[in-house]
Amino acid sequence: GYMVGTATTHRMIFDIKEEDVYWCAADIGWVTGHSYIVYGPLANGTTGVMYEGAPDFPDWDRLWQIVEKYRVNIFYTAPTAIRAFMRMGTEYPKRHDLSSLRLLGTVGEPINPEAWMWYHEHIGGGKCPIVDTWWQTETGAIMISPLPGITETKPGSATFPFPTIEARVVDDAGNPIPKGEGAGYLVIERPWPSMLRGIYGDPDRYVAQYWQRFPGRYFTGDGCKQDEEGYFWLLGRVDDVMNISGHRLSTMEVESALVDHPDVAEAAVVGRTHDLKGEAIAAFVTLKEGIEPTPQEAERLKAHVTRKIGAIARPDDLIFTAELPKTRSGKIMRRLLREIAEGKALGDTTTLADPSVVEALRRRYEGAES
Numbered sequence: 553g554y555m556v557g558t559a560t561t562h563r564m565i566f567d568i569k570e571e572d573v574y575w576c577a578a579d580i581g582w583v584t585g586h587s588y589i590v591y592g593p594l595a596n597g598t599t600g601v602m603y604e605g606a607p608d609f610p611d612w613d614r615l616w617q618i619v620e621k622y623r624v625n626i627f628y629t630a631p632t633a634i635r636a637f638m639r640m641g642t643e644y645p646k647r648h649d650l651s652s653l654r655l656l657g658t659v660g661e662p663i664n665p666e667a668w669m670w671y672h673e674h675i676g677g678g679k680c681p682i683v684d685t686w687w688q689t690e691t692g693a694i695m696i697s698p699l700p701g702i703t704e705t706k707p708g709s710a711t712f713p714f715p716t717i718e719a720r721v722v723d724d725a726g727n728p729i730p731k732g733e734g735a736g737y738l739v740i741e742r743p744w745p746s747m748l749r750g751i752y753g754d755p756d757r758y759v760a761q762y763w764q765r766f767p768g769r770y771f772t773g774d775g776c777k778q779d780e781e782g783y784f785w786l787l788g789r790v791d792d793v794m795n796i797s798g799h800r801l802s803t804m805e806v807e808s809a810l811v812d813h814p815d816v817a818e819a820a821v822v823g824r825t826h827d828l829k830g831e832a833i834a835a836f837v838t839l840k841e842g843i844e845p846t847p848q849e850a851e852r853l854k855a856h857v858t859r860k861i862g863a864i865a866r867p868d869d870l871i872f873t874a875e876l877p878k879t880r881s882g883k884i885m886r887r888l889l890r891e892i893a894e895g896k897a898l899g900d901t902t903t904l905a906d907p908s909v910v911e912a913l914r915r916r917y918e919g920a921e922s
Contacts, residue, residue: 555595557693557746561714562592565683566626567655567700575601576628576657577615579879583689584659587746588628592693607633613644616675620648627675628657632818632884634667634675639817639840642674650675655700657683660883662786664808668707686710686786688772690762692746695719696784708808709783718742719784721776726766732780735787735800740770775802792886794823794831799864803886806833806867809860813853815843820876820884821867824893832868834893836876836913845872869893871917875909892917 562568574593578584580602593600601622607615619627637644656676658668663684672682682705686696695717696710703711713719718741721729729736747770751758765771775787787793787802794801803821810819818838826832837853839845850870858866877885890896892914 553745553747554692555591557744558587558592559595560745561694561697562588562598563596564699565685565694565697565714566628566657568596568598568626570597572598572625573601573622573652574598574626574628575603575619575622575624577603577607577633578628578630578659580604582879583692584628587693588659607636611644612637612640613647616645616648616650619650619653623652625652626655626657627653628659630660630883631658631663631667632660632878634658634663634671635811635818637675638667638670639838641841645674650677653677653680655683656680657685659685659687662686662710662788662804663708664804664811665707666808666811672707681705684708684710686774686784690748691740691744692748693744695740695744696786706779706783709779709785711783713784717744720769721778721784722766722769726769729778731778731782735775735777735793735802737766737790738772738774738776738784738786739766740772792822794833796823796831796833796864797829801833801861801865805861806835806857806865809857809865810835810837810853812860813856815839815849816853818876820886820889822886822890822893824869824890826868833865834869834871834889834917835867836871836873836889838873838876869917871913873909873913873916877910877913889913 566574576584576588578589580589589600589602601618601624603618653676656671668682672678681700683697683700685694687694694714696713696719698705698711705711720739720741721736722739723729723736762770773790775790775793777785777787788804792803794803806821807819810816816837817840820836822834823831824834854866854870877888879885888910
């Protein structure tokens with residue numbers, strides 16, 4: 553079942569052709585590496601690039617150098633990496649001939665529209681379709697994604713479920729939420745070939761974690777909404793949906809509003825406990841080169857979020873940082889940011905690419921509060 557899921561989705565979503573050179577730039581130890589560096593591509597007889605190393609060594613054009621050298625046609629990476637490239641500017645991709653690219657993909661977390669457009673224009677030359685893919689370790693293969701040449705895309709939306717996948721957005725009681733009428737929980741209605749069958753040594757946890765919340769349906773643990781046209785917009789983990797004075801607000805919405813500001817390269821938002829509001833918004837922001845991290849800049853960014861979303865979304869805390877804590881595969885570790893914002897002891901940091909980032913960020917956050 554797993555091989556059916558990975559091979560089929562790899563072939564159809566990435567429009568694999570005999571002559572293609574395909575590159576998934578993930579860490580091979582992550583599930584994306586399993587499914588879309590190893591098993592899917594090998595099952596389809598695809599020529600693939602494998603790279604072990606950082607995207608910024610010896611310089612920030614390392615990946616584009618590889619694309620040019622091996623004439624890569626299909627490139628698949630994480631939104632976090634794209635935002636890091638945005639921060640460094642267009643100088644680096646401009647050094648290389650990227651004309652061999654015909655299809656781009658994203659994976660790992662929802663991509664904000666600003667990063668989607670930058671990726672499309674500056675890496676894809678304005679001509680490459682982008683497949684914004686949603687799936688999980690537990691699903692084994694991509695579940696929601698555009699099909700290139702078939703699906704009309706919207707920047708920031710994973711669009712529609714893969715054929716035969718029945719996805720729904722439901723409320724707390726498990727009732728479907730009508731299109732265009734707000735956010736809820738993403739569930740899968742029917743089994744699929746590459747699905748998780750159990751948790752090793754703990755079958756009861758498997759049932760409790762994935763099947764108990766909405767009996768008969770797989771609970772993904774992700775928030776989601778559908779627009780009036782039925783497009784799926786992923787909002788991140790349910791843990792990342794904040795309750796601000798009774799209003800449900802996705803961390804991704806606030807992050808997207810911050811990144812929309814021309815001074816911001818990257819942002820991560822978490823909720824922290826607040827005595828009156830239930831939760832308060834803590835924003836960690838990386839500015840573009842040349843922008844000074846001043847109190848006046850922080851106020852400008854808070855005001856920008858208010859204009860984009862409303863006063864309810866104005867960050868309570870806004871901390872500037874040179875780097876955000878990320879895994880080696882490029883995902884922001886929001887769990888650690890929540891622990892910093894709550895003043896808690898840090899949990900497991902073994903998957904961090906640079907553990908020193910967290911300690912520096914903790915000191916800065918504690919200094920801002922005092």
